[in-house]
Amino acid sequence: MHPIEPSFSTPDSPVSIAAVAEHAGVSVATVSRVMNAQDGVRPKTRDKVLASVETLGYRMNYLARNLRTAESRLLLTMVPDIGNPFYAEIMRGINSVALQHGYFVLLCDTGADAKQERSYFDLLRTRRADGAICLDPDTIQHASASDATGLPWVACCEFDPTVAVPYVSIDNQRAAGDAIRHLLERGHRRIGLINSDERYLYARQRQAGYLDAMTAAGLTPRPEWCKTVQCLDYAAGAAATLEMMAQPDAPTAIFAVSDTLAIGVLSGLRQLGKRVPEDVAVIGFDDIAVAAQINPGLTTIAQPMRALGETAANLLLQRLHAPTVPVPGILLNHQLVIRGST
């Protein structure tokens, strides 16, 4: 093991950036570029500078820079479930834009500990992070109803149109309508909905889209065709399916509001010996990568996950660079992707 020597025992390091530059035989600007991880320094020079930094015990210029610029160069990303590929793909979009602009992304797994939620926003209040992108619908709702609306953050997917927090999402009502119209075109009349909790705007919008399309087709959906789940995972989709299919006159088609739920629906139907799509058709939402891999392939409403992440990051950067300029809410396009499950 090579121990790290604690080279800096006092808060006020007596070593200046000029001393490092002299020791390494380079300019102060070059030392600064190395310490700020900027391009344009040859690897050899970089190594020489870092060797001098270590030898002399120079440090804290980041913090000094932070003191001057009041920037941490950290962006928070709050996700409810990093195990859900939907969020992972969005995070990839956020991360790529952040890196391009010299920011690092701090992962905040809000699902891991609800108590942390408040302390994540405290990172903004105390300027340990410059801004945040929130993907957790619960956190978005809590923060939208609190003084956190004054902090630099962006809502992604879920949002509250009544507060001045920038957001990016899709038109959830129309997207859900498109899913149902596809099932109607396939001849289905008894269509089940497995939805997220109605306390979320996106869940209410998707339910409205479902009802719109059913009503337009002259159908009155029965309340027992609609199931609410508290968690959008495989197990929840399977459990809701077993309940739904236990009814008399059970649906011949099921719309689940995430692909993870829909994959659970396929699993539940298999347990019941139902064939997909012959006995029951299934449509999901998101278009995570595995949706194209399973058998049958999952028909779904594709969300532009990467673009959602990139747009959220760009909105946040706009907000940070010009705090007084209003940042618009943005709705991106969705797309129906037809595969074997319908």
Next chain:
Amino acid sequence: MHPIEPSFSTPDSPVSIAAVAEHAGVSVATVSRVMNAQDGVRPKTRDKVLASVETLGYRMNYLARNLRTAESRLLLTMVPDIGNPFYAEIMRGINSVALQHGYFVLLCDTGADAKQERSYFDLLRTRRADGAICLDPDTIQHASASDATGLPWVACCEFDPTVAVPYVSIDNQRAAGDAIRHLLERGHRRIGLINSDERYLYARQRQAGYLDAMTAAGLTPRPEWCKTVQCLDYAAGAAATLEMMAQPDAPTAIFAVSDTLAIGVLSGLRQLGKRVPEDVAVIGFDDIAVAAQINPGLTTIAQPMRALGETAANLLLQRLHAPTVPVPGILLNHQLVIRGST
């Protein structure tokens, strides 16, 4: 939009923590607890303190604390592909241990930009982060062969036993052997291997496990039964399967070294009209959540993903708290999980 007023225009804020305490009518210790996101402060008190912080323009105590303790309270996690549920589950383990100990996890998506790799270690060199956990086998190899071995980081899954970098992994050779012995017990003799590149230790160990088990059964695997892929995703698994099955005397069973690959194998076999497990049996590696959901369920070697992440984080914390004490390498147990695909 509620703009954030840049309340702190000078690096040396004249407002002391004592002034905040007086303004809020609380003790200095309470202000300190709030600013350090510690427990034991009532929400009302917390809000009062933060209001005073904002009113007075107090800030920078984090940075001052950093100057004193030389700690950033940030841990890096370098992942090659956050879209792979295997890494997401490990990250969840890392994150939970980090939060318990008052650290935040900085996400470093090494797959996004290989050039960033070096700059992530520079975050350690310049003490912007306290330590790192690396899950990217390429990065682990590069860093193990560089002066980065002296920095506080831990290798997870892939490792280099010849350098003094703490690691956690599983016994890859025995795990691969267990997969092959399971296929042999099912009566298979022509067994294909879809493996990662042999430049990685884990790939060489899994190949050794494959060869051990085949040889012990008196079989001589043909070279054309072994395919190497550069990326462990669905598409790579499907492509390798199409190649492998195009041979005369094609394998009757395939061992793919990740579940994502194996799900691609199932997809490839479906394209070829092959039934699983009747025509070809398939076994994967990892036991990501979706492996139990697909049809047929995927037989696999389960890695203890969450425990890998938790152990990696604990090893790193040990390293940080006692830099001179050698930290051991740890191998956790794997498990054969039998489902419908074999």
